[in-house]
Amino acid sequence: MNGSAQRESPQLGIFWLAQTLDGKARLLTAGCPLDQAEPYGDCLTFGPGHYETWAQWRRDKAVDPALRAMVRSYEYEDWPRGRIVFDRARDLFIIYADRKLLTPAMTARIATQFHLPAERTEVTSDWHYQSTETPRGLCNQTAKVLPSLNAAPITLPRKPCSQ
Secondary structure, eight states: OOTTTSOOOOEEEEEEEEEOTTSOEEEEEEEEEGGGOEEETTEEEOSSOHHHHHHHHHHOTTSOHHHHHHHHHSOTTSSOEEEEEEETTTTEEEEEEOGGGOSHHHHHHHHHHTTOOGGGEEEEEOTTOOOSOOOTTTTSTTOOOBOOSOSGGGOOOOOOOOO
């Protein structure tokens, strides 16, 4: 296998599917590799939460202007969201998400974005992740989800595990 074909390391993190001000659905993500994750019971998780991440994107002037405008127009809980954790006891990645995101196409997009191995990934809804907004086209399985905005300008600095 050459360098470009090698599989990237799985990541843990948080995500939203939000509609930008120009009407396009975007997968917004923030995360870290397993070796930088924080322990949470039997699991490893990305430390910052949805609220903290959204607030940082609102105030960070280095954030992509389109993302910054969108996060200033909505609250963090408005759009469908979720979290990926790693269950150490079961050696399993778990995607917890708003039920609106639990279509085969969307869960595949999330798993691909975070480089999750299909054979070691479980997907489940979580009552904690309930949103009021639904991006246009989400209910249509063939709707195109544009590439993630998780490019370098909006990726949060990764903080090492403090424990």
